[in-house]
Amino acid sequence: MTTIEVDEDEHGSWTVFRVQGELDLVTSPLIRRRVHDAVAGGRHDLVIDLSAVRFCDSSGVGVLIASRRLLRSCGGRLRLILPEEERDGHVGRVLSALGVRRLFDVYEDVPEAIAGVTGVPGRSAP
Template sequence: MTAVDGLHTAVLSSDGRTIVSVSGEVDVTTVPRLRHALDTALTRGSRAIDVDFGAVPFCDCSGVNVLLGAWHRARAGGVPLRVTGAEAPVVVRLFQVLGVERLLASRPPP
């Protein structure tokens, strides 16, 4: 797990799935750490990537831009990427306002 300016990330792979765990606020100052973690996940050759936002209390548009960039790169490689666990009202609302909740967000698998 790595931390920059209060944002913690961890990239774990198992059985063809990669999970990027994120905790802390995602904003213009911390988004390079998120981008690095997503880039790492994209190089692992996974069949699917889940970005766990369960411990993210805040995300701004710069975070959404990084998520969308990773989503496009993953999709180009035939790999589904989704954001799981996004529960913070401000994060959920941001995804709704920007119209990306169907594209990015989903509940974690059982």
């Protein structure tokens, strides 16, 4: 059975989703709904922590891309958490293989993402 858990925290203007489990065809609608609910609630700066995601398929990547597009359309920002040791893990390999890793601002952890710290290895340009 495919499972996913999403914890949500507020850090100033940033909403942080900590995702754990599998991001796939079955679970990606939950992430899409959570992102849409955040935007509808006026929260346009979003961090998605993927460090505990053990599997991601093209549906999961599609939700990340759609989230990026939605947030950009309303002047918001999307930042991903993918620690360096995980960048060559499953999620990092999927993002790279599909050629979309460069679309995202990738950070080591939540404090760096919220602060917008630059110079993190593997981080794409804003």
